[in-house]
Amino acid sequence: MGSEKDVFVGAALVFVALISQSEGIIGGREAAPHSRPYMASIQRPEGDGLKHECGGFVIADQWVMTAVHCMPNGANGRKVVLGVHSLSQPEDTKQTFDILEHNLYNHPRFSIDTFDNDIALIKLDRPFNASEAVKAVEFLRSGGVNPTTDDEVETAGWGSLNNLEARPDKLKEVVVKMISHGRCSRSDYFGKKVTSNMMCAHKKCSDPCDQPYPVEDSCDGDSGGPLLYNGVAVGITSKGGKKCGQLKKPGVYTIISHYTEWIDRTMGVQPAAAGGQES
Known part of the structure; x- marks a missing residue:
């Protein structure tokens, strides 16, 4: 024993x-620094600074895709940071954007029980400056x-x-x-x-x-x-x-x-001739 x-x-x-x-x-x-230039860090206010909370990714000029469960009750002062590799170190590539409440689009049929339809879109408060460190995927x-x-x-x-x-x-x-x-x-x-x-x-x-x-x-x-x-x-x-x-x-x-139609409608994109599946 x-x-x-x-x-x-x-x-x-x-x-x-x-x-x-x-x-x-x-x-x-x-990851190699800025090898994934579409990556976004969604950060919430903490003290005098910001703290990473969720990820996201750039899909078009001024648009970031993420998950509803990251901000189910609204932006509440959160920001989107693009061009980031190190969360703590100053980087000339970083660009920070406000998330305006009316520019956060959570899928209306998101289920908190199953996380079904866990997709959200953020329209940044201004266009980003495209570079080798910031671009859409x-x-x-x-x-x-x-x-x-x-x-x-x-x-x-x-x-x-x-x-x-x-x-x-x-x-x-x-x-x-x-x-x-x-x-x-x-x-x-x-x-x-x-x-x-x-x-x-x-x-x-x-x-x-x-x-x-x-x-x-x-x-x-x-x-x-x-x-x-x-x-x-x-x-x-x-x-x-x-x-x-x-x-x-x-x-x-x-x-x-599964969300092509909702994405296009939300972003104001003219749909293609063939219809998309809507969830």
């Missing part, structure tokens, strides 16, 4: 492992080809590092793999909370695994950021935050191509 000291050490290791499961971009690596429209099971996709963000909400200072990125909708909606995964407007992805950590969790994944604070397939945004990080790093709780992403 082990000593009380052994029991204490074992309990401490279990506690550390539990905390590790709440890390931000699980696994992955630091293409997003998949209705009729386009979404990734399927085991396809590799990418995501990025400044997500939480632990349960104490410590954040990485610099943008992280990770490559994950698509999981079939059938598996993700099984009762031992997310069950009925995964709707037809969602897709799931993570990746088992390579053997030997040099991290204390079995998969690479998105997590809390990465919400609102893009999921990319062949360089095109196909998803929005939605439910990445509560079960990070667990085999049966992959990241869940809103399928952008």
